[in-house]
Amino acid sequence: MKGHYLALAILAGILLGVGFFNQNDYYFNVLNILLLKGLIVVGLCLLMGYAGQVSLGHAAFYGLGAYTSGILTAKFGWSPVSALFVAQGVTLLAALVIGIPALRLKGHYLAMATLGFGVIVYVIFKEMIDLTGGPSGLVGIPPLQVFGHTFLESREYFFLFTGALILAVLFALHLAHSPFGRALLALHDSEAATMSLGYDTGRLKLIVFLISAALAGLAGSLYAHFAMFISPTSFTFLHSVKFVTMVVIGGVASLWGALLGAALLSVLPEVLTIFEDYDVLVFGTILVAIMIFLPEGLFKGLGTLVQRFRKVRPGSLNLF
Amino acid sequence: MGETLQFLLSGLTSGAIYALIALGFTIIYNATEVINFAQGEFVMLGAMFMATFCAHGLPIPLAFVLAITFTAVAGILIERLAIYPARNASPITLIIITIGLSILIKGLAMFVWGKNPLPVPSFVGERPLNLLGATIIPQSILILVAAVIAVWTMEIFFQKTLPGKAMRACAANRLAARLLGIKVEPLVLLSFALSAALSALAGVIISPITFATYDMGTMLGLKGFSAAVLGGLTSSTGSVLGGFILGVLESFAAGYLSSAYKDAAAFIILVLMLLLRPEGLFGKKEIKKL
Numbered sequence: 343m344k345g346h347y348l349a350l351a352i353l354a355g356i357l358l359g360v361g362f363f364n365q366n367d368y369y370f371n372v373l374n375i376l377l378l379k380g381l382i383v384v385g386l387c388l389l390m391g392y393a394g395q396v397s398l399g400h401a402a403f404y405g406l407g408a409y410t411s412g413i414l415t416a417k418f419g420w421s422p423v424s425a426l427f428v429a430q431g432v433t434l435l436a437a438l439v440i441g442i443p444a445l446r447l448k449g450h451y452l453a454m455a456t457l458g459f460g461v462i463v464y465v466i467f468k469e470m471i472d473l474t475g476g477p478s479g480l481v482g483i484p485p486l487q488v489f490g491h492t493f494l495e496s497r498e499y500f501f502l503f504t505g506a507l508i509l510a511v512l513f514a515l516h517l518a519h520s521p522f523g524r525a526l527l528a529l530h531d532s533e534a535a536t537m538s539l540g541y542d543t544g545r546l547k548l549i550v551f552l553i554s555a556a557l558a559g560l561a562g563s564l565y566a567h568f569a570m571f572i573s574p575t576s577f578t579f580l581h582s583v584k585f586v587t588m589v590v591i592g593g594v595a596s597l598w599g600a601l602l603g604a605a606l607l608s609v610l611p612e613v614l615t616i617f618e619d620y621d622v623l624v625f626g627t628i629l630v631a632i633m634i635f636l637p638e639g640l641f642k643g644l645g646t647l648v649q650r651f652r653k654v655r656p657g658s659l660n661l662f
Numbered sequence: 663m664g665e666t667l668q669f670l671l672s673g674l675t676s677g678a679i680y681a682l683i684a685l686g687f688t689i690i691y692n693a694t695e696v697i698n699f700a701q702g703e704f705v706m707l708g709a710m711f712m713a714t715f716c717a718h719g720l721p722i723p724l725a726f727v728l729a730i731t732f733t734a735v736a737g738i739l740i741e742r743l744a745i746y747p748a749r750n751a752s753p754i755t756l757i758i759i760t761i762g763l764s765i766l767i768k769g770l771a772m773f774v775w776g777k778n779p780l781p782v783p784s785f786v787g788e789r790p791l792n793l794l795g796a797t798i799i800p801q802s803i804l805i806l807v808a809a810v811i812a813v814w815t816m817e818i819f820f821q822k823t824l825p826g827k828a829m830r831a832c833a834a835n836r837l838a839a840r841l842l843g844i845k846v847e848p849l850v851l852l853s854f855a856l857s858a859a860l861s862a863l864a865g866v867i868i869s870p871i872t873f874a875t876y877d878m879g880t881m882l883g884l885k886g887f888s889a890a891v892l893g894g895l896t897s898s899t900g901s902v903l904g905g906f907i908l909g910v911l912e913s914f915a916a917g918y919l920s921s922a923y924k925d926a927a928a929f930i931i932l933v934l935m936l937l938l939r940p941e942g943l944f945g946k947k948e949i950k951k952l
Contacts, residue, residue: 396754443937450697450753451936454891458932461884465926579880583761590758620773626766633759634748 346515349598350508357504361497370496374568376608377503381561383588383604384510384597385554388517390586391595392526393547395445396453399460400585403555405467405577406433407562409480412572413473416482423488426563433559436463437552445547452551460582467574479573486567499568506564510557514597517553526550530595558585587629593639602640664795669917670910671793675802677909678809679705682864683886684893684901685816686857691895692833693853695753696745699760701861702883703767707733708862709874710771713780722785730862737858738851745854764883771876779873805867812863813902816856820898825852833896861886881925885912888932894942904943 364370382404389395410429414420420428436459444455467474474480486493486502493499517523529536529543536543566572588607592599607625632640683701690698711732715725744763748755786800820826829849831839840846864882865874872878885908893904908928916924935942 390754394754396757440933447940450757451940453757454697454887455933455936457884458888458929458936461929462926462933465923465929469920469922469926579884580765583765586758587762590755594754620769622765623769623773626762626764626769629762630744630759630766633751633755633762634744 343515343519350511350515353511353601354504354508357508358501361500361504364497367496370500372609372612374496374499374503375565376605377500377507378561378565378568379585379588379604379608380507380601381503381510381564382558382585383600384507384514385557386585387589387592387594387597387600388514388526389550389554390589391597391600392518392523392530393550394530395547395551396450396586397456397551397554398453398579398582398586399440399456399458399463400554400558401577401579401581402456402460402463403433403437403558404562404565404581404585405463405572405574406436407559408566408572408577409467409474409562410559411563412480412483412566415484415567416480417473422484422486422563422567426560429563430556430559433555433562434552437555438548441548441551441555445551446544452547456582457579460579464574464578467577474574477574479571481571483566483570483572485570486564493567499564503564503568506560511597511601518597522546522549584625587625591628591632591640596639599639606640665917667794668796669913671796671798671802673910673913674906675805675909676913677906678805679864679868679882679905680886680889680909681902681905682809682812682860683882684889684905685813685898686861687887687890688893688895688898688901689829689853689857689860691890692898693829693850694745694749694756696756696760697887697895698857699757699883699887700740700764700767701857701886702879702881703764703771704733704737704858704861704879705865705868705882705886706771706874706876706879707736707767707858708865709782709869709872709878710775710780710865710876711862712866712869713782713874714775716782717780722783726785726866729866730859733862733865734855734859737854740858741851741854746850764880768876768879775874775876777876779875781873782869784870785867799871801867801870808863808867812860816860816898825849829853885928888928891932892935892942894944897942897944900942900944907943 360369360373382400386397386400389397407429410432411422411425414425414428415422440455440459441452444452468477470476486499493502518526525536525539525541526546528539529541529546533543536546565576584607588603589600590603591606592601592603610624683705686701686704687698690696690701708729711729712725715728716722720728740763744759745756748759751759784799784801786804788799788801790797790799791803818826820830828839828844829852831842831844832846832849836846864886865879886905889905889908890901891904892908893900893902895901908931911931912924912927915927919927
């Protein structure tokens with residue numbers, strides 16, 4: 343745990359340094375999106391690495407957060423903070439409806455159900471034109487306002503999102519090292535064994551699923567106010583797949599790896615603009631190649647290299 | 663009456679396409695327990711090859727055979743290059759590999775064929791026929807006939823031929839099949855080839871109506887997947903019926919409820935099915951409730 347605090351402090355230090363010294367708004371915009379993706383990925387990493395379940399519909403939760411916040415503030419004049427709480431409620435409710443039945447079953451029913459759910463939500467965003475603005479998007483979302491302070495600059499959002507991400511990581515780390523996290527860890531290794539210890543495994547999985555959906559919804563609400571414009575194209579099946587990919591690239595059970603994956607996949611398209619439309623080609627190749635050659639992810643794959651030069655404490659948990 | 667019949671006919675036409683794709687899902691799932699999310703890309707490849715061969719002036723029957731063969735070869739290549747090396751990986755990993763493959767193939771198709779829809783000539787003329795107050799284009803009839811023949815052929819293959827029986831044995835219990843001396847590896851290859859060929863057939867016969875586009879496979883693949891889940895994922899009869907049921911329900915939903923939500927209909931059915939009867943309409947009841 344000490345190492346994690348150190349890593350977190352270093353991450354926070356770097357982000358604050360960037361926040362104070364960077365003057366370029368474009369960098370802030372790229373980084374802000376990256377931080378929001380980081381929020382989603384933290385939740386998804388808990389779900390995939392611990393509960394051993396995949397969600398192929400996290401873009402829908404991201405979108406539900408964004409659209410609920412966007413619609414309530416832009417169309418009904420709600421304050422951003424109260425809209426954010428309602429958005430959390432809507433996201434959690436949707437996750438409950440999908441999660442309760444799907445997680446009672448063994449196997450990859452959650453993946454299938456969230457896939458279907460994701461497409462349905464996308465179609466609703468696209469077709470419920472009166473509320474969502476349809477394919478051309480929802481305009482007129484006000485900037486975030488908390489305690490009378492209005493967030494206007496990208497830099498302000500950057501500090502806010504950095505804070506949110508650091509808190510989320512801290513929460514995830516503590517969760518992972520709590521009795522609840524231990525139960526999840528056991529669940530990942532053997533569902534039967536965990537059940538025999540008296541844990542309701544369906545409920546454990548459901549709680550993690552709800553946490554991950556809530557984080558995605560939060561990222562969505564923040565995104566709506568930061569971008570002040572949202573359209574259905576940001577919440578497609580491909581986006582859900584990209585979130586899963588970020589987690590997988592880093593190594594399913596490694597929070598830091600997942601964040602690394604989020605950073606790589608968010609920054610890569612910006613760097614490789616020469617590829618234009620063909621960035622999907624690069625993206626697909628990277629995904630397949632990593633899954634085949636480094637099924638444990640970049641982080642662990644690189645980690646094993648490092649471990650050759652370092653004594654590994656026996657019995658130390660390699661997760662997180 | 664005429665209206666209902668019209669919806670039924672168009673539903674059956676798209677249902678036939680979903681049925682072929684769903685059957686492809688089932689074949690690969692039974693052989694490998696992989697849910698192949700790249701299935702829709704086989705449909706796209708079939709349509710794209712067809713459009714290319716037709717544009718080069720090949721006669722339609724030849725282009726038809728070549729398009730399906732090329733896609734089957736693509737299926738074999740995919741199994742060898744991406745699925746086989748990761749055969750010991752967890753199901754999650756395999757699912758993600760197929761999703762990556764789908765993105766990769768789509769990207770390649772965009773690179774090779776561009777973004778514009780490519781036309782494919784109709785196989786049997788374009789004059790619509792009248793049927794009890796509903797109109798049907800000849801290509802639709804051809805789609806239905808082709809799907810029925812393909813499904814029937816597959817059924818004979820699975821029931822009567824030795825490789826077909828071996829594949830069924832493999833699906834029932836892979837270890838037991840191995841103990842009986844059935845070589846699983848060539849069967850997995852065969853299942854990818856067959857599955858790709860069936861999906862390519864779907865792409866080829868629908869391409870004169872929808873044209874061939876690099877991204878046509880995603881939606882079709884996901885709907886074929888919904889159809890397969892509806893039918894139970896392991897049952898070939900189930901997935902075919904699931905395809906037709908999905909097509910007809912979708913068509914009625916679009917006709918009577920709202921055409922805007924047509925694409926959602928299939929997935930609402932998918933989610934409802936997973937929530938209410940996860941083993942599917944015809945699947946084995948092997949789902950363990952916790």
